[in-house]
Amino acid sequence: MPRLQQWGKVFATACLACALGAATPAFAQKAVAAALAAYNRGEPAAALRLLYPLADRGDREAQYTLGMVLEFGLDRPTEAAVWYGRASEAGHAAAQNSLGALHYDGRGVERDHARARQLYSAAAKQNYPMAQYNLALMLGIGRGGGRDETSMVTWLTRAAESGYDRAAAQLGRLYYEGLGVERNTATAARWFRGAALQGHAEAQYYLGSLMQKGEGIPRNLEQAHQWLEKAADQGHGPAAYQLGLTYEMGLGVAANAGRSLHYYRRAAEADHAQAMERLVQLYESGGMGVAPDPGMAQLWRLRLASQKAD
Numbered sequence: 001m002p003r004l005q006q007w008g009k010v011f012a013t014a015c016l017a018c019a020l021g022a023a024t025p026a027f028a029q030k031a032v033a034a035a036l037a038a039y040n041r042g043e044p045a046a047a048l049r050l051l052y053p054l055a056d057r058g059d060r061e062a063q064y065t066l067g068m069v070l071e072f073g074l075d076r077p078t079e080a081a082v083w084y085g086r087a088s089e090a091g092h093a094a095a096q097n098s099l100g101a102l103h104y105d106g107r108g109v110e111r112d113h114a115r116a117r118q119l120y121s122a123a124a125k126q127n128y129p130m131a132q133y134n135l136a137l138m139l140g141i142g143r144g145g146g147r148d149e150t151s152m153v154t155w156l157t158r159a160a161e162s163g164y165d166r167a168a169a170q171l172g173r174l175y176y177e178g179l180g181v182e183r184n185t186a187t188a189a190r191w192f193r194g195a196a197l198q199g200h201a202e203a204q205y206y207l208g209s210l211m212q213k214g215e216g217i218p219r220n221l222e223q224a225h226q227w228l229e230k231a232a233d234q235g236h237g238p239a240a241y242q243l244g245l246t247y248e249m250g251l252g253v254a255a256n257a258g259r260s261l262h263y264y265r266r267a268a269e270a271d272h273a274q275a276m277e278r279l280v281q282l283y284e285s286g287g288m289g290v291a292p293d294p295g296m297a298q299l300w301r302l303r304l305a306s307q308k309a310d
Contacts, residue, residue, distance in 0.1 A: 028059050035065060044073040055083060063087035064095040071098070077108025088119065093128035096120070100134065117144030124155060129164035132156070136167070140180065149180035160191060168195035169203040176206065176216075185216025196227060204231035205239040212242075212251065221252025232263065237270030244275065248288065257288035268300065276304040 031050050038046040047069050054062035064087040071080035081102050087095035100119030103112045117138050123131030136155035139148045153174065159167035168191045174181050176188035189210050195203030208227030211220050225246065231239035240263045246253060247260035261282070267275030282290045283297035 028054055028062065032059075032061050032065050035062075035069070039069050039073055044069055047073070055086070058086075058090070060087040060090040060092045060095070063090075064092050064098070067095065067098060071102075071108075077102055079108075081108045088122075091126070093123040093126040093131065096123035096126075097128055097131040097134065100131065104134075113138070113144035115144075124158075127158070127162065129159040129162040129167065132159035132162075133164055133167045133170070136170070153180050160194065163198075165195040165198040165200040165203070168192075168198075169200045169206075172203060172206060176210075185210065187216075189215075189217040196230075199230075199234075201231045201234040201236040201239070204228070204234075205236050205242070208239065209242060212246075225252055232266060235270055237267045237272035237275065240264075240267035240270060241272045241275045241278075244278070261288055261290060268303075271307055273304060273307060276300050276307070280304065 031054055035047040035050040038044075038050065048066070051062050051066040051069065055066045063083045067080040067083035067087065070076040070083065081099060084095045084099035084102070088099050096119045099109075100116040100123070101107075102109050103119065104116035105111070117135065120131045120135040120138065124135045132155045136152045136159065138144050139155065140152040141147065153171075156167045156171050156174070160171050172188045172191035172195065173179070174188075175184045175191065177183065189207065192203045192207040192210065196207045204227045207217075208224045208231065210217050211224035211227065213219070225243075228239045228243050228246070232243055244260045244263035244267060245251070247256045247263065249255065264275045264278050264282075268279050279300045280297050282288060283293045283300065286292040
């Protein structure tokens with residue numbers, strides 16, 4: 001069961017009487033926190049008992065939290081949409097974002113990209129970073145309305161400046177590839193670093209790759225290796241493949257056939273096509289301490305063909 005969290009201060013305890021009685025803001029806040037704690041203990045029914053009375057009274061935080069428990073804890077998106085909707089009407093930014101996501105995916109409600117975009121926009125204007133990111137993506141591809149790359153970059157920047165790692169990583173990609181902005185690898189590296197420091201695997205991979213080449217950032221093979229390892233440890237296939245190349249070619253490390261093969265295998269297990277191709281080559285002809293193995297070569301060849309067919 002996924003854990004539910006909230007922005008802001010979380011109170012540790014509350015009692016059911018607080019939720020059922022005259023709910024002052026302090027009591028309501030404690031009851032919502034207690035409901036979250038119950039949910040995170042694996043007790044969604046207890047969370048519902050705390051939340052329903054407050055939500056019925058119009059407490060928008062309780063309505064939003066009730067929606068989260070229903071959606072993520074009990075897989076009841078239709079009911080979740082009702083409570084997200086009530087909280088959204090009261091101006092709750094996180095609820096607007098969550099309801100927008102349901103409309104975007106068509107979960108529990110009719111798929112409606114225009115409505116999703118409206119809801120993301122409402123939350124974004126309240127400085128909710130996740131909604132700013134979601135709105136930016138819709139603007140960038142013209143989903144739910146017209147395409148607007150300038151606004152896309154504006155909203156991504158606002159979200160990234162608020163510390164949202166996915167927005168920072170996406171901005172890094174835009175500046176690296178020159179999409180919607182003038183290509184600038186130094187700016188790309190800055191945004192990648194911000195997201196990488198927060199543990200974003202894709203950003204760690206790009207930062208490591210840029211450092212390895214000295215592109216937009218001073219070349220530093222040791223740090224590049226560290227960032228690539230961090231990304232690979234999160235199951236990032238391209239980072240694992242890059243490490244395979246690094247050990248095969250001895251880029252900033254001593255060449256090590258065993259380590260190279262290890263990372264090629266990890267990348268291939270993460271469905272990285274080039275890593276699969278390299279394993280096919282190695283198992284077909286041998287090399288890097290690998291004895292020819294037609295069976296393994298065929299296994300990876302079939303897996304690669306299956307991936308390409310998909």
